[in-house]
Amino acid sequence: MKNIRTQLKRFQYFYPYTVALVGASVGGQVNFMSCAWHTALSFDPPLFGVLVSRKRFSHGIISKAREFTVNFLSFERVKLSAQMGRKSGHDLDKVKEFKLRLARSKVIQSPIVEEAYVSFECRLAEVRAYGDHDLFVGEVLAVHEEPGCFNAEGILNPGKVRPLLYLGSDFYLTVDQDTLKHVLPD
Ligand SMILES: Cc1cc2nc3c(=O)[nH]c(=O)nc-3n(C[C@H](O)[C@H](O)[C@H](O)COP(=O)(O)O)c2cc1C
Numbered sequence: 001m002k003n004i005r006t007q008l009k010r011f012q013y014f015y016p017y018t019v020a021l022v023g024a025s026v027g028g029q030v031n032f033m034s035c036a037w038h039t040a041l042s043f044d045p046p047l048f049g050v051l052v053s054r055k056r057f058s059h060g061i062i063s064k065a066r067e068f069t070v071n072f073l074s075f076e077r078v079k080l081s082a083q084m085g086r087k088s089g090h091d092l093d094k095v096k097e098f099k100l101r102l103a104r105s106k107v108i109q110s111p112i113v114e115e116a117y118v119s120f121e122c123r124l125a126e127v128r129a130y131g132d133h134d135l136f137v138g139e140v141l142a143v144h145e146e147p148g149c150f151n152a153e154g155i156l157n158p159g160k161v162r163p164l165l166y167l168g169s170d171f172y173l174t175v176d177q178d179t180l181k182h183v184l185p186d
Contacts, residue, residue: 012168019081019164019172020072021100022050023058024065024110030095030102032113033058034085036166037133038070046140048120051133057089062136066124067108070138071116075162075174080115082170107141117146117161 015036023032037051048070052059062068073081083098094100102111105121112119122138129135149161156163158177165173 010168015167016165016173018072019085019166020050020070021080021084021113021116022052022062022068022070024062024068026061026065026110029061029089030111031058031061031089032071032084032094032100033089034081034166035070041137047125047137048122048140049135049137051130051135053133059134061089062124063127065110067110068122068124068136068138069105069108069110069112070120070122071113072118073113073115073164074117075164075172077115078164078172081164081166081172086170103144105142106144112144116144117149117163119144 017036020035020038021032022035022038023030033052033056035050035052039049041047041049050068050070052062080098080100084094084100087094087097095102101114103114105112108121108123110121112121120138120140121142122140124136125139126137127134128137146161149157151157158175158180162174162177165175167173
């Protein structure tokens with residue numbers, strides 16, 4: 001019988017997942033990493049979780065800053081995802097190297113990523129270890145959205161923004177807006 005870890009490969013059967021850049025600034029250092037393992041956890045209060053391996057440079061930055069921003073990328077920014085997800089702040093200043101454009105947050109000190117079509121400002125509420133990753137739970141204090149990307153109900157407009165979807169390894173794709181359906185139960 002195959003070892004379960006080998007069989008799971010890299011735990012990617014349930015992909016595609018949207019890609020966010022997650023990061024923070026503290027003591028003059030700023031760092032972001034690509035993150036696919038993220039999820040909403042609660043509506044009231046608004047809690048959002050990101051899973052970050054303890055090996056990541058971002059792990060230390062977010063732990064020290066006790067806040068982070070989550071910045072969702074469109075398909076056009078695919079190169080940025082590869083750069084922020086395949087290079088580490090342990091080795092280089094990614095913000096400088098890849099000319100990441102940052103903007104001031106409304107509530108927290110850490111910046112948001114200008115290239116994102118939607119960003120969350122989060123204050124760290126809890127950190128919990130799950131095996132080789134830590135779940136950083138943030139209370140969402142502010143949201144920034146690019147005009148026109150969402151309708152009044154907060155539904156993404158695929159005619160305006162094509163979300164970046166990750167398939168694992170170094171593969172990406174996006175949605176086909178022609179498949180959009182509004183479906184009611186009867
Ligand atoms: C698209 C993509 C998604 C990723 N998702 C995660 C994730 O959810 N959690 C994680 O710990 N690493 C994830 N990684 C790996 C980190 O982004 C990668 O190790 C990065 O170099 C870490 O940067 P840092 O050391 O500067 O924090 C992902 C990589 C890619 C390319």
